[in-house]
Amino acid sequence: xxxxxxxxxxxxxxxxxxxxxxxxxxxxxxxxxxxxxxxxxxxxxxxxxxxxxxxxxxxxxxxxxxxxxxxxxxxxxxxxxxxxxxxxxxxxxxxxxxxxxxxxxxxxxxxxxxxxxxxxxxxxx
Amino acid sequence: xxxxxxxxxxxxxxxxxxxxxxxxxxxxxxxxxxxxxxxxxxxxxxxxxxxxxxxxxxxxxxxxxxxxxxxxxxxxxxxxxxxxxxxxxxxxxxxxxxxxxxxxxxxxxxxxxxxxxxxxxxxxxxxxxxxxxxxxxxxxxxxxxxxxxxxxxxxxxxxxxxxxxxxxxxxxxxxxxxxxxxxxxxxxxxxxxxxxxxxxxxxxxxxxxxxxxxxxxxxxxxxxxxxxxxxxxxxxxxxxxxxxxxxxxxxxxxxxxxxxxxxxxxxxxxxxxxxxxxxxxxxxxxxxxxxxxxxxxxxxxxxxxxxxxxxxxxxxxxxxxxxxxxxxxxxxxxxxxxxxxxxxxxxxxxxxxxxxxxxxxxxxxxxxxxxxxxxxxxxxxxxxxxxxxxxxxxxxxxxxxxxxxxx
Ligand SMILES: Cc1ncc(COP(=O)(O)O)c(C=O)c1O
Numbered sequence: 001x002x003x004x005x006x007x008x009x010x011x012x013x014x015x016x017x018x019x020x021x022x023x024x025x026x027x028x029x030x031x032x033x034x035x036x037x038x039x040x041x042x043x044x045x046x047x048x049x050x051x052x053x054x055x056x057x058x059x060x061x062x063x064x065x066x067x068x069x070x071x072x073x074x075x076x077x078x079x080x081x082x083x084x085x086x087x088x089x090x091x092x093x094x095x096x097x098x099x100x101x102x103x104x105x106x107x108x109x110x111x112x113x114x115x116x117x118x119x120x121x122x123x124x125x
Numbered sequence: 126x127x128x129x130x131x132x133x134x135x136x137x138x139x140x141x142x143x144x145x146x147x148x149x150x151x152x153x154x155x156x157x158x159x160x161x162x163x164x165x166x167x168x169x170x171x172x173x174x175x176x177x178x179x180x181x182x183x184x185x186x187x188x189x190x191x192x193x194x195x196x197x198x199x200x201x202x203x204x205x206x207x208x209x210x211x212x213x214x215x216x217x218x219x220x221x222x223x224x225x226x227x228x229x230x231x232x233x234x235x236x237x238x239x240x241x242x243x244x245x246x247x248x249x250x251x252x253x254x255x256x257x258x259x260x261x262x263x264x265x266x267x268x269x270x271x272x273x274x275x276x277x278x279x280x281x282x283x284x285x286x287x288x289x290x291x292x293x294x295x296x297x298x299x300x301x302x303x304x305x306x307x308x309x310x311x312x313x314x315x316x317x318x319x320x321x322x323x324x325x326x327x328x329x330x331x332x333x334x335x336x337x338x339x340x341x342x343x344x345x346x347x348x349x350x351x352x353x354x355x356x357x358x359x360x361x362x363x364x365x366x367x368x369x370x371x372x373x374x375x376x377x378x379x380x381x382x383x384x385x386x387x388x389x390x391x392x393x394x395x396x397x398x399x400x401x402x403x404x405x406x407x408x409x410x411x412x413x414x415x416x417x418x419x420x421x422x423x424x425x426x427x428x429x430x431x432x433x434x435x436x437x438x439x440x441x442x443x444x445x446x447x448x449x450x451x452x453x454x455x456x457x458x459x460x461x462x463x464x465x466x467x468x469x470x471x472x473x474x475x476x477x478x479x480x481x482x483x484x485x486x487x488x489x490x491x492x493x494x495x496x497x498x499x500x501x502x503x504x505x506x507x508x509x510x511x512x513x514x515x516x517x518x519x520x521x522x523x524x525x526x527x528x529x530x531x532x
Binding site: 003008011014017019031032033034035036037038039040041042059060061062063064066067 | 435439443474510514524530
């Protein structure tokens, strides 16, 4: 599988890899995918009092495109309000990373991950 | 120390380079000043000389497996040999019965030939291997029926390198009057084969797995007792009517020379490969959550198929920029399914997704192996740092206890 330059860049220099305290009230955690399918994404967001995403971290098990999709997503959501973050579409991610059709499911997973993280945060409030 | 050239080729089961000695010989059978005649031309020396070259090559292929040269039928490769053997034997013997036995871990050339026969009204039993990849002989015996005419079991598996006991399977087949086909694409030149000692009726070979050219192979068709098959390619009646088409002299010469060299060098090559493979495996021994796929003892020397748990194979390969290896993970398109061979072993899907296949060969070196170990370890560490599954494993969470949303 030949990868585009943007995927390779994120894969080689993943942004915002790490873990936030999943029990903290201002942290939302989303984990999507399944090991049997070959990809699992864990995305965490830290939300400040104004409802703005201050920080985001990820860990991903999956192919290069899955890692790149989650890495890109953490960059995009920082500084956004929850409503703005919810608006991120998998097609935007796929377009930015120039994912081939067979890898579009990786961007879908990333969209699911941010939605799950926001849901988790909101359920704690 | 010699200069290490990258990328390093560690995919000898996919194909091998042509041995320079083989290529040199092939060149003499192409150009106007070479032996370019049609081996079927009986009326002039151009044809006779080509025919002599084909005869010599046939003898060399037969010699590697201790067969009669008249039992060798040239084909375009093991895919064609598998098709000719399975469809040819099934069709010829259809009045005797329409049941065929094979295994789930066979090469697609065998499985898809069987699928085609299913569409034509044949019944196929696809046996599961044991967890180590080997056929359970009792399970094999248990599915034999009165109308079973053919069994097709590969000698060496292309993914996991395990060696099936074709001697024992052959005995069972002969007792039950079942024609026995063996795909030996991955075993010829790596495992000794003696047709006098084996009750194998049909055997498929390919040149490009043992340092010969691509696009040429052979089917062994036993003469005593005589095995008859229906041709799949019709035309000028070449190869005693079993496979028509002008013989590709230069390819055949290449295959013959490759098989001759294999006979001479197999023992020495295997010893060297075993040392290299042991070195490779030892390089991973102290790592956590590493699993060898398939039996380690009943296995060809050059193959190491290994899973690095909690790391996905395709991303692993992406990190291994200096290494040409293959993975059992298939993170593509509609099929997110990992290797059907690893799944048939009963490996969970995650381990199948985490697998790498290293296959070493005649031109592999110790330095290459050392570099492969270093690169692989570095990549696995990096990806485990990135893996949420690794974190969970480290926290002692049982991954199978979690309800994952399959997607
Ligand atoms: C076990 C086995 N059978 C058949 C084949 C097909 O051989 P060929 O490429 O000569 O058609 C291969 C190689 O891919 C193989 O490994």
